[in-house]
Amino acid sequence: MEELKKKVISFIDSIKGEIFEVADEIYKNPELGNQEFKASKLLKEKINGYGFLVNEVEGLPTAFLAQKKGKKPGPKVALLAEYDALPEIGHACGHNLIAAASFGAAAALGALDEELFGEVMLVGSPAEETDGAKVILVERGIFNDVDAAMMVHPGNRTTVYTTSLAIEPLEFTYTGKAAHAAAAPHLGINALDAVILLFNGINALRQQLRPDARIHGIITEGGYTPNIIPERAVARFYVRAKEKKYMLEVKEKVIACAKGAEVATGAKLSYRNFELGFDNLVTNKTMAETFKANLKELGYHDISDKEESVGSTDMGNVSQVVPSIHPHIAIAEEDIAPHSLEFLKAAGSERGKEAAVLAAKALAMTAVDIMTKEELLKKIKEEFKKTVEIS
Numbered sequence: 001m002e003e004l005k006k007k008v009i010s011f012i013d014s015i016k017g018e019i020f021e022v023a024d025e026i027y028k029n030p031e032l033g034n035q036e037f038k039a040s041k042l043l044k045e046k047i048n049g050y051g052f053l054v055n056e057v058e059g060l061p062t063a064f065l066a067q068k069k070g071k072k073p074g075p076k077v078a079l080l081a082e083y084d085a086l087p088e089i090g091h092a093c094g095h096n097l098i099a100a101a102s103f104g105a106a107a108a109l110g111a112l113d114e115e116l117f118g119e120v121m122l123v124g125s126p127a128e129e130t131d132g133a134k135v136i137l138v139e140r141g142i143f144n145d146v147d148a149a150m151m152v153h154p155g156n157r158t159t160v161y162t163t164s165l166a167i168e169p170l171e172f173t174y175t176g177k178a179a180h181a182a183a184a185p186h187l188g189i190n191a192l193d194a195v196i197l198l199f200n201g202i203n204a205l206r207q208q209l210r211p212d213a214r215i216h217g218i219i220t221e222g223g224y225t226p227n228i229i230p231e232r233a234v235a236r237f238y239v240r241a242k243e244k245k246y247m248l249e250v251k252e253k254v255i256a257c258a259k260g261a262e263v264a265t266g267a268k269l270s271y272r273n274f275e276l277g278f279d280n281l282v283t284n285k286t287m288a289e290t291f292k293a294n295l296k297e298l299g300y301h302d303i304s305d306k307e308e309s310v311g312s313t314d315m316g317n318v319s320q321v322v323p324s325i326h327p328h329i330a331i332a333e334e335d336i337a338p339h340s341l342e343f344l345k346a347a348g349s350e351r352g353k354e355a356a357v358l359a360a361k362a363l364a365m366t367a368v369d370i371m372t373k374e375e376l377l378k379k380i381k382e383e384f385k386k387t388v389e390i391s
Contacts, residue, residue, distance in 0.1 A: 004115060004372065008108040008364040009298075012357060019104040019360060020353045022046060026096035027348045030085030033127030036062040039083035039096075040124055043103055047122050050107045057140075063133050064124035065142065066106065070116025075147035075377055077367045078121045078322070079106050080315065082128045082151070092344035093129065094154035094331060097356040101152050104360030109367055117371040121146065125314070132314030135276045143322045147377060148287060148370050151315065152359035154347060155328030156336050158295070159304040160288040162326045164281035165214065166244040167312035168251045171236045171274040172198060172258045174267040178231040188229030192222045194267040195233040201257030202237070212242035213250050233267075236274055240312060244279050281316040282387050284323040286380045287366065291327055294365040300358060302330070323384040325366075331355045 057063040106122040179188030217237035223230030241247035262269040332346035
């Protein structure tokens, strides 16, 4: 094992208690997206203590960028930390462990100091479950000078090959005309009928879609009492597909269904994005193989070769502009699903925290490989150019 890798492993072992502390503090104080003030403050204070220059991000009060440059020239590697929780169920997606792992890896790389090649950046990225701050960070050019980006997500099995679906969040609002449903229904325009027709149109559309496409929705407004023709009705949908290009095609078909319901009922249609859309995740296989080799070097061999879908994530947007990986490390058995009470328990368990330490080591080792091996970085960038062009 190369000397620098030994040093980051030793350093992470020396701060294991602090990595556990970060995981525990965020776990015990769950905060929703863009409200993660305690988690953000904790991470900023911790990483600043290791000599990182910490900067706020305008307009994103719980985001931050923490950077440390080495004494030697080299690539810039970004480690991404997530720390938002879910409503009602807290850290049932294990973001407390993501934050702890990325913090540990960044601190270890920063501790190389005189021997650090290039620059390491810890990116505090809030609201992954909702608004997706990484989308905004990408749009602002935060990753323009980054050579590689990494994070590790807890899961129910360990895999380095992850994919995600591109997603577009759409809200449709129909405005009709209220009337008494018994005395004068002929004077009304039923907005709820339009929403029901929209659902029926989408149900018919599904038959002609590729297997990777997903459309799921809810009615958020549909009237208040049965004896009044609903004047306003609102539905929200997520439109997803394996590739952004096809997802946008499906989106237009869904909008066509919505317009058809407008024509059929006479209720006026308006629509908007109620959240930011996410691109599909493109895993850089050269980076993934490097991460996998480092896991094995650490004595961890229970690694699945299957591709794992993670639904949708704003890490997809990052992966479209910089070579990226988003591996999973198991903290629970395969029959325990994320976003469940059982997974919540796993995220606060000893096994979960040990997984965060393991992830920190593998991330730091992979960063060392990227920062010190020119041929590896060249191969990573060549693959990135080919895969992103067709994604």
